[in-house]
Amino acid sequence: MVISLQNISKSYQQHQSILQAVHSVSLNIDKGEIHGVIGASGAGKSTLLRLMNVLETPDQGTIVVNNQTLTTLPNRKLREARRSIGMIFQHFNLVSNKTVFDNVAVPLELTGYSKKAKVDRVNECLKFVGLEHKAEQYPAQLSGGQKQRVAIARALANRPAVLLCDEPTSALDPQTTAGILDVLKTVNQEFGVTIVIVSHEMDVVRSICDKVTVMDGGKILETVSIETEPYMIPDNDPKWFLEQLTEKERNSNA
Amino acid sequence: MPDIILKYQAEIWQSIGETFVMVGLSIAFALLVGLPVGTLLYLCRKGQLLENRSIYSGLNIFVNIVRSFPFLLLVVFLIPFTRFIVGTAIGTMAATVPLSIVAIAYYSRLVEQALLEIPRGIIESAVSMGASVLEIIFKFLFVEARSSLVLGLTTSTISFISYSTVMGIVGGGGVGDFAIRYGYQRFETELMIYIIVMMIIFVQAIQFTGTTIAKKLDKK
Numbered sequence: 001m002v003i004s005l006q007n008i009s010k011s012y013q014q015h016q017s018i019l020q021a022v023h024s025v026s027l028n029i030d031k032g033e034i035h036g037v038i039g040a041s042g043a044g045k046s047t048l049l050r051l052m053n054v055l056e057t058p059d060q061g062t063i064v065v066n067n068q069t070l071t072t073l074p075n076r077k078l079r080e081a082r083r084s085i086g087m088i089f090q091h092f093n094l095v096s097n098k099t100v101f102d103n104v105a106v107p108l109e110l111t112g113y114s115k116k117a118k119v120d121r122v123n124e125c126l127k128f129v130g131l132e133h134k135a136e137q138y139p140a141q142l143s144g145g146q147k148q149r150v151a152i153a154r155a156l157a158n159r160p161a162v163l164l165c166d167e168p169t170s171a172l173d174p175q176t177t178a179g180i181l182d183v184l185k186t187v188n189q190e191f192g193v194t195i196v197i198v199s200h201e202m203d204v205v206r207s208i209c210d211k212v213t214v215m216d217g218g219k220i221l222e223t224v225s226i227e228t229e230p231y232m233i234p235d236n237d238p239k240w241f242l243e244q245l246t247e248k249e250r251n252s253n254a
Numbered sequence: 255m256p257d258i259i260l261k262y263q264a265e266i267w268q269s270i271g272e273t274f275v276m277v278g279l280s281i282a283f284a285l286l287v288g289l290p291v292g293t294l295l296y297l298c299r300k301g302q303l304l305e306n307r308s309i310y311s312g313l314n315i316f317v318n319i320v321r322s323f324p325f326l327l328l329v330v331f332l333i334p335f336t337r338f339i340v341g342t343a344i345g346t347m348a349a350t351v352p353l354s355i356v357a358i359a360y361y362s363r364l365v366e367q368a369l370l371e372i373p374r375g376i377i378e379s380a381v382s383m384g385a386s387v388l389e390i391i392f393k394f395l396f397v398e399a400r401s402s403l404v405l406g407l408t409t410s411t412i413s414f415i416s417y418s419t420v421m422g423i424v425g426g427g428g429v430g431d432f433a434i435r436y437g438y439q440r441f442e443t444e445l446m447i448y449i450i451v452m453m454i455i456f457v458q459a460i461q462f463t464g465t466t467i468a469k470k471l472d473k474k
Contacts, residue, residue: 053382057361082384093379096474097397106393107383151379164382 001064002162002194003029003052010047012176021047023218024061029211031161034188034195035207041200044218047166049198053085054078066161071126083111086155092147095128100126100150101135102173125153135174145176152183152206156191163187165197170202177201178233179206207231255382258445262436266449269432272346273418275355276428280414283354284361284407291358292315293391303377303387313362320359328352328423336424340467349418349426357368361466368399401472408464412457429453 001099010022024046029035037045050056051063054070063070094103096158104125126132129149139147148168155163169177171247185208187193199205205212206229214221261264293312296301298310319327329352333343337349372395380394400410419430429449437446 054380055378079386082382085382087379087382089375091375093373093375095376095394095398097400097471106385109383109393110383110389111325154383158383160292198262246387 001028002031002033002066003027003196004062004064005048005051006062006064008048008063009052009059009071010051010163011059012030021188022051022219024060025218025220026170027213027220027223029194029196031194032188033211034184034197034209036205036212037196037198037215038202038205038214039221043215045198045215046166046202047167048215049196052162052196053082053087053166055087060153083107083123083158084160085162085164086158086160087164088148088151088155088166088168090170092139092144092151092171094154099138100131102144103139103150104154104157107154120134121157122153122204122243124155126150128186129153143176143181144172145179148172148176148180149183150189151182155186156193159191160193162194162196164201165195167199168197170201175233176242177204178231181231184208203231256444256448258442259448262445263433266429266438269427269429272376272427272431275346275431276350276418276421276426277411278415279350280353280357280418281407281411282359284410284414284462287354287408289365289403290357292300293369294394295362295366296369296395297387297391300427303381303390317363317440320355321363325352325356326420329336329421333424339361342384344425346421346426346428348427349421349424353414353417353421355386356417357410360413361406364410365403369395369405371402372398393405399470401474404464404468404471408468410462411464415457415460 005025008022008025009020012019014022025044025046025048039045041076046109047056050102051058052065054063058071058118065081066084068077070078070081072083073197087141098106100188100235104122105118111119123132123135128150131146131149131153134142134146139150142150152163163184168184169180172180181204184195184197188195198203199211206226208228208231209226210228211223211225213223293318295310295313298306298313300307300310308418323331329349330353331443332352336348338341339351342348342349376398377390378396380390385393418426418428419433421428422431422434433446433449436442437449
């Protein structure tokens with residue numbers, strides 16, 4: 001077990017009312033798993049993910065990741081623990097005034113890598129995501145898919161045991177989504193990184209996850225093991241879009 | 255070169271020197287004190303990393319009070335404080351005290367605004383990497399806001415120049431004081447116009463430099 005949430009609750013003060021985002025949730029995620037969290041917007045899935053590296057502090061409950069109880073760690077230790085928990089986001093969150101290389105280098109600088117080791121590791125990570133030729137470019141010069149690849153390289157730089165993904169493909173088109181999902185799968189298989197992926201896209205969850213937790217109203221409805229199905233990559237041909245559109249029309253006419 | 259300028263050459267150079275001292279020290283204080291104060295204002299805001307209501311309110315009120323003072327009144331009001339700091343209330347060095355205080359208040363507000371433009375997600379990703387507050391400031395906030403910070407300093411510098419022109423009231427000298435005493439009070443209108451033109455060119459040059467640097471730094 002690499003992630004264990006025990007009886008976690010989190011609420012937000014919203015003007016007069018209190019919003020219970022996560023309500024006494026317990027969840028265990030095994031090492032090497034790709035675990036999906038799905039649910040409608042407002043179901044609390046993003047909050048649940050952000051609790052796993054204590055980006056949100058829980059009101060109550062215990063969070064254990066990599067055998068460390070994050071909820072009781074002093075600040076300094078918590079920061080160290082976070083270095084072995086990578087995270088990627090829907091909107092990539094790259095520093096736009098840093099080059100691709102420098103973005104990936106930041107987590108290594110935080111860990112105190114020597115200059116030489118840093119350069120080697122950054123290049124290694126960029127090569128893994130297939131962007132070594134973009135090292136000197138800035139995020140604004142990249143496509144959405146490339147930005148997410150840089151974010152993945154950045155999250156992997158410190159060789160984390162866990163990778164948290166908050167809607168990683170929700171800002172991307174289907175072709176690019178398929179590419180990113182492939183990268184995530186490789187990360188899981190090659191490096192044995194446990195992946196938690198929050199998404200509202202059924203296809204994404206179905207194509208990559210071993211286990212899926214369904215959330216509703218801040219609670220876990222159920223956690224199920226699933227058979228992965230390949231992600232359907234739509235044809236790049238514009239005719240394909242036309243066919244899809246007209247086919248739907250025909251179906252509804254029938 | 256017009257005769258009138260040649261005639262007052264020595265005085266003009268001296269007044270330019272005084273303006274440089276006053277504005278230069280104001281810029282230095284804006285950077286050394288205003289930048290940290292503005293950063294602290296931002297970090298202590300509600301929902302930010304160092305959320306702290308009393309520090310935020312304290313700094314916020316200081317900045318607002320200084321900025322709401324009519325500048326001449328602030329200069330007069332601060333005379334006892336100035337005397338305490340530099341030993342005299344008269345002269346160029348004495349004039350830098352109220353100027354620097356305005357500079358700190360003015361630039362810290364612009365710093366706060368520049369930092370507020372940074373998307374929240376960037377700070378979140380920094381926290382998720384295990385960055386400390388200082389690391390977040392230097393590796394994320396200042397990098398991401400650098401072009402706004404330069405533009406803010408440019409705007410501030412031009413305001414400081416404008417403020418420095420009234421420092422004749424405490425014997426601070428400077429180009430503005432020169433233009434008033436020699437150009438206006440001695441009815442040398444031509445001289446006054448030359449000085450005004452010189453200041454316009456000077457301000458244009460500062461704005462151009464600031465904008466160019468900011469553009470170069472901005473990769474968004």
